[in-house]
Amino acid sequence: MDILTGRGLVVTYGGTRALDGVDVTVRAGESVAVMGPSGSGKTTLLHVLAGIVRPTSGTVELAGQDLAPMSDTRRTLLRRTDFGFVFQSGQLLSELPAEENAALPLLLGGHSRAAATARARDLLARLGLAGTERRRPGELSGGQVQRVAVARALVGRPKVVFADEPTGALDQATGREVLDLLTSVAREDGAALVVVTHDVAVARWCDRTLAVRDGRVWSRRPAPDDEFTA
Ligand code: ADP
Numbered sequence: 043m044d045i046l047t048g049r050g051l052v053v054t055y056g057g058t059r060a061l062d063g064v065d066v067t068v069r070a071g072e073s074v075a076v077m078g079p080s081g082s083g084k085t086t087l088l089h090v091l092a093g094i095v096r097p098t099s100g101t102v103e104l105a106g107q108d109l110a111p112m113s114d115t116r117r118t119l120l121r122r123t124d125f126g127f128v129f130q131s132g133q134l135l136s137e138l139p140a141e142e143n144a145a146l147p148l149l150l151g152g153h154s155r156a157a158a159t160a161r162a163r164d165l166l167a168r169l170g171l172a173g174t175e176r177r178r179p180g181e182l183s184g185g186q187v188q189r190v191a192v193a194r195a196l197v198g199r200p201k202v203v204f205a206d207e208p209t210g211a212l213d214q215a216t217g218r219e220v221l222d223l224l225t226s227v228a229r230e231d232g233a234a235l236v237v238v239t240h241d242v243a244v245a246r247w248c249d250r251t252l253a254v255r256d257g258r259v260w261s262r263r264p265a266p267d268d269e270f271t272a
Pocket residue numbers: 055058059060078079080081082083084085086087
């Protein structure tokens with residue numbers, strides 16, 4: 043089933059065509075890596091698909107619903123319930139312990155503290171963070187902080203998780219570990235994942251890769267499984 047469909051997406055900023063006619067489909071539960079040089083339009087594509095940036099032309103449909111005619115309030119609500127986000131850094135609240143940071147979307151969405159915390163603790167454990175639930179971000183390593191951010195993105199059982207270079211601030215080995223966990227836990231939970239990454243190894247863990255250049259998708263390939271087994 044297609045969960046997210048972008049058709050004929052064009053975004054212009056003044057004279058710059060950040061997106062120049064992109065068609066993209068994300069199926070339920072699949073992971074898609076978005077790769078390409080700096081300035082090629084990756085972030086813009088993510089923001090348009092997530093309903094943060096309105097396309098100059100073209101349409102985005104979430105599970106068959108066109109985002110364009112919706113009010114900003116409706117679109118914001120949809121973003122909270124159906125999407126999760128992982129940013130590069132600086133997204134946790136420093137005064138709150140890991141489990142409350144991870145549970146925040148559920149707490150803000152009116153779920154009971156007990157249910158929200160139980161779900162957050164389950165995710166933290168699956169992300170290798172059992173025992174660190176009560177620590178504040180300042181008492182965690184950079185990789186642990188990003189794993190808490192992954193838990194927070196998944197806690198509300200979103201249909202799609204968007205991650206824009208979520209490990210750009212980490213060293214390569216730690217970044218790969220976090221992205222491996224993000225990809226596998228999202229898959230277990232049935233969330234689709236759209237991740238911007240520069241790491242070819244990470245792209246291989248995804249079901250598909252979209253290569254972006256000059257605002258266009260110039261190649262779509264499935265993960266090269268043959269390179270795995272070689
Ligand atoms: P990437 O994520 O691949 O680095 P971006 O999507 O951030 O690329 O940017 C694509 C192009 O659009 C670049 O030329 C960038 O400078 C331009 N751009 C992106 N956002 C804006 C904006 N808010 N205002 C003006 N130009 C922008």
